[in-house]
Amino acid sequence: MLSALLILGGIGLVLGGILGWAAIRFRVEDDPLVEKIDAILPQTQCGQCGFPGCKPYAEAIAKGEADINKCPPGGDDGIRRMAELLGVEPKPLGEGLAHKPKSVAVIDENTCIGCTLCIQACPVDAIVGAAKQMHTIIEAQCTGCELCLPPCPVDCISMVVIREEIDSWKWRYPVYMLKQAA
């Protein structure tokens, strides 16, 4: 009886030791969780999640303070990838949030009065202009966050949906239904 206990205990100790050594010796250096979550987020910095940017949202998710379904620009795909990363079930987009087609902001240059309010609001510095000078948006750098819309005193900024062009066109997922096959 005692010898059995000793042998099993000994084996346990030895194996435990090996496992412990292996865990240290072969540790895989990994990005911290926040970085991984931040890499999935679309970086629009739009704040629709209720946090002032993607990074703070990522930090909140990592701490377990925020749900994963608060990011409309990330789409269902983003939610799915985050669920995969965190090992939780994907869920539909949170209440009051809606997916929108990808857009960019465009300033009506005839109406702009050069107040610089939108420049201050833009989270990615995609608007150029100076006080009392007409402003314009660098389309390639606009994330479509819409943060420049509310501050504009003359409502001269509108969101324009990005149209599909030949060079951005994608082959569609071949859809056929096995269930309809006859």
Add this chain to the structure above:
Amino acid sequence: MGAREQRPGAGGRRLHAFNGGVHPEEHKSVSTSRPIQPLPLLPRYVVPMRQHIGNPAAPLVQVGDKVLKGQMIGLPEGAISVAVHAPTSGTVLAVGHRPVTHPSGLPDICVEIEADGEDRAVAMAPVDWRAMEPGALRAHLRDMGLAGLGGAVFPSHVKLDPGKERKIHTLILNGAECEPWITCDDLTMRHHAAEILAGAAVMRHALGCETVLVGIEDNKPEAQAAMRAAAEHAGYPVEVVAVPTRYPGGGGKQLAYTLTGLATPSGGLTTDVGVQVFNVGTAYALHRAVALGEPMLSRIVTVTGHVARPGNYEVRIGTPIADLLAQAGGELPEATGLIIGGPMMGFDLPETAAPVVKAVNCVIVKDRLLFPPPPAPLPCIRCGACARACPADLQPFEMYWYAKAKDLGKAQAYSLFDCIECGCCGYVCPSHIPLVGYYRFAKSEIWAREQEKAAADAARARHEFRDFRQEREKREKAEKFAAKAKETLAATTATAEPGEDPEAARKKAILAAAMEKARQAKEGVQPKNIDKLTAAQQKEIEEIEARRARAVEEKGTP
């Protein structure tokens, strides 16, 4: 499985068989009975600016401009781009989006020309390619709009510049034409063999290579005979080799392997093994560009299938496909659509107003008999027929499995990007799964995601910099304020009247300083660009002011 060797070709050259491949019904004789026929001048041409791989050309003309045949109307932009020319003389009707020959059916920027019927051409002059600098020759070819006519339309001048590190030892002229139905290369070889080899002489010169091989599938004896006869008088050694008829034997990498036994590295180009491959039609066009100075104004197009007069036509670039079909006698009754290219790799044309471009080698009119609708797909049973048919030695069913599940990383790990989309897997699949559709979906999705990721990374960097900048500005302001406050404190303490509470005096002084500063600001800083205004500008300003007032009213807050 290693390199299987095959029976020697007619010239005694040892051929190498690639794995896989299929042999669908050829249907080539449908369109080979007539010689190449020219098309009459049409009233209207639509010339897209994006006809080649790389950057689209930039339009050089405006609405109302008069153009001549051969006049450059699209300027090459960047290193990988070629010029676009007017197919005839006439007036520019429009510069804008028109339907183009693309599987998406999306419009693209085109120049629409109304022909004046005179077909007057710009002055064209031959160039002495032997005396030309290599760079000048390539620039000439770029300005002549030369792009590969085999279907990929890669700018030829780029392919003729393999770079200093790479030595090209073999030039292969691709006359294999392995796709069923298509015969435009066959007919070009039959009728223009000498010109093709004259064009190849220029390529050989530009590439600095010795060996020139012409690969022709053994189902084209007439073309082989014509090319052999022309090879006698080419003035340099040319070997015309019959290769076995097996699709996709005309793929560049496959043909290079068949003829030389050199396998192009995965993800590389044939130039990595010292071989450059050009379509025979490209060689013919190159000859015209050099010997006549004629830009790429037309190409030979096979019109076949369920059409009244199937055959090969010399078609000006920009000819609407509907007009081309009308010239070929029109579709027969009960046609079910058009394929651009061959049945294995071509695409359904969504819009017949789209024009013939440099990439269009074949127009097939479908009907239910020749192209029955595909049988309903069943699930994959992993039978491996696709893997045995795959010329790239891939495991197509694994790629399909992951592409279908949208597990793009795994699909890529199974060498998705080595897939040449030849369609052999879909052809043999017993479950009739549209396999290539899944690979195309996965590829374009991966490209799009990479772009999205780059954009997100850039946005993150910009956002982080903005945060940093704001932080810095705040800090600097705070520091400045602290310094100023200290100064003021020192000053006020110095001027404090005896008996007065030093603290109150300090506050008063600060207040006075602030008021003084505000007054200065009010007086001193004035917008500088509102004096000396024109009446129009003044009016605009007033309008804006009025609108602002309205906006304030509506919102209720200033």
Add this chain to the structure above:
Amino acid sequence: MIGSPHVVSERNSVRLVMAKVMAALVPATLAHAWFFGPGIWVSLLLCLLFGLFFEAFALGMRGYPLKPFLTDGSVLLTGWLLALSLPTLAPWWLYAVGMLFAVLVAKHLYGGLGQNLFNPAMVGYAVLIISFPTHMTQWPAPGDLAIHVPGLAEAFDLVFAGQGSISPDAYTSATPLDSLRTQLLNGKTAAEAMTQPPFGYFGGKGGEMVAVMVLLGGVLMLMNGVITWRIPAAFLGGIALTALVMQLIDPTRQAGPLFHLFSGAAMLGAFFIATDPVSASTTPRGQLIYGGLAGMLTVLIRVFGGYPDGVAFSVLLLNMAVPLIDTYTQPRVFGASAPRRPRV
């Protein structure tokens, strides 16, 4: 719009593949009826009908259309293979239970056609031999050994009404593999055991001829391109090599390669069961490993295991190893310098 290619080979469809495989089973089935009596027709019919029934049931539950999947031939093939693997003249519910597990559990619980990890027929067989060992070892005797060979009507009677008038001893006998095992346990040598009545020229009496017919069917499939040579060759090679090694080690108690190749379900396993593409390895090198290991395991189970035949268990075990084998035996891509190793 599905896109290119716009043409498909008309010589290839799932239905056609399944039909060809079933056609290749016809000679073996005829031989079975010739040597063991018409009982096979009853069990075959039952297996096919139960198969269709359970398939229709599962498809209905899952909301799939019946017609394309009932007519694809896969469930018929499963039924046919199971019928050939089971003793004839067993009670009807044995076939029902076998097909229930084959179709509902092994096939549809995994997602239906093309998704099953395990060979359905072999899952059915394994469930039956574990659950009903007595029924599964009552094999009809070949014609010239049997006291009485039940005719078709009698066979129906036996299957549906049970063994009323006729004693099972009248028409059953031990299979050669069973008999060999018993004789060896009784201290006889393999050579002595193989002089017993159930043994034929090189395998079991009757059974060896069925195996030859299975081989014929397999060769026909090879010539027709329905299957490739790798899995059958490796499977048979694995059996022969292992049996040979065993015989060299212990000549008195081992039966030798020829006997192992032509007894039990070895031939059926090599050409019809291990080659089931859905559950088999798919890479060229992987197929050799898969077939070879399955053949080796078959002999090991026969010699050391508790069950008389090992084909079903060895194939099921190797089915489990297929993803691993495939991952590590990916072929070299055209123009690649080394075989690809996908991330696991």
